[in-house]
Amino acid sequence: MTHLRLDRVTAYYGHLQALQELSLEVDQGEILAVIGANGAGKSTLLSLISGEQAPREGRVFFDDIDITSLAPHQRVRKGIALVPEGRHLFGTLSVEDNLRSGASTRRRGTWDLDAVYELFPFIAARRKHRAAVLSGGEQQAVAIGRALMSNPSLLLLDEVSLGLAPVIIRDLYAALQRITAEGTTLLVVEQNITEALAAANYAICLLEGRVVLEGKPDTLSQRAISQAYFGHDLGPSSKAAS
Numbered sequence: 740m741t742h743l744r745l746d747r748v749t750a751y752y753g754h755l756q757a758l759q760e761l762s763l764e765v766d767q768g769e770i771l772a773v774i775g776a777n778g779a780g781k782s783t784l785l786s787l788i789s790g791e792q793a794p795r796e797g798r799v800f801f802d803d804i805d806i807t808s809l810a811p812h813q814r815v816r817k818g819i820a821l822v823p824e825g826r827h828l829f830g831t832l833s834v835e836d837n838l839r840s841g842a843s844t845r846r847r848g849t850w851d852l853d854a855v856y857e858l859f860p861f862i863a864a865r866r867k868h869r870a871a872v873l874s875g876g877e878q879q880a881v882a883i884g885r886a887l888m889s890n891p892s893l894l895l896l897d898e899v900s901l902g903l904a905p906v907i908i909r910d911l912y913a914a915l916q917r918i919t920a921e922g923t924t925l926l927v928v929e930q931n932i933t934e935a936l937a938a939a940n941y942a943i944c945l946l947e948g949r950v951v952l953e954g955k956p957d958t959l960s961q962r963a964i965s966q967a968y969f970g971h972d973l974g975p976s977s978k979a980a981s
Contacts, residue, residue: 748797772939830871841888848890876907
């Protein structure tokens, strides 16, 4: 079942066109990886889905309902949550207060404080500490946990692994697999191609606001990914390549 659908969306970042008539679908329970170089349109894509930015053209559908005109808080109530690049935690508040701030929608579901602490036991011991004193990996776990507290059916993650040590990245991606096992759909924007493709059921590569490569990760060759990522020798759109 299609959970999220974008229909020919065009968007601008300032005066620059960031997305060009982009269409995509995310199935329920899927992990979709969105890869691409800086400036490819990845963060703009998340802004459109979360409601922080409106498309110049095109429509956004969630469970077959047109949500193009809905504000961000309205989308959260419908089940869309964003983990932004940079985490954006409340640094002076405790870990637990940051987590509780994500539960304001009062959506029903399996995610509460106990479930988040079970998913990330290393932040349970830090629950009374201010978020500002946590390590980068701990802060990322709190940011994901805060989003989960809204009990989303679609979780958007922007650069999960940015600036983190490999062992922390592995732990976070293992947690993402457990999140999908609980029924949450994930859209993961990443420059860490290896981790993103290893976790995903399906992947797309953006270049200059267009989808230039897509397919199941095990059908995408390193050569095709490299060509798509840097824009070499590919047409407007390509499926799995040899």
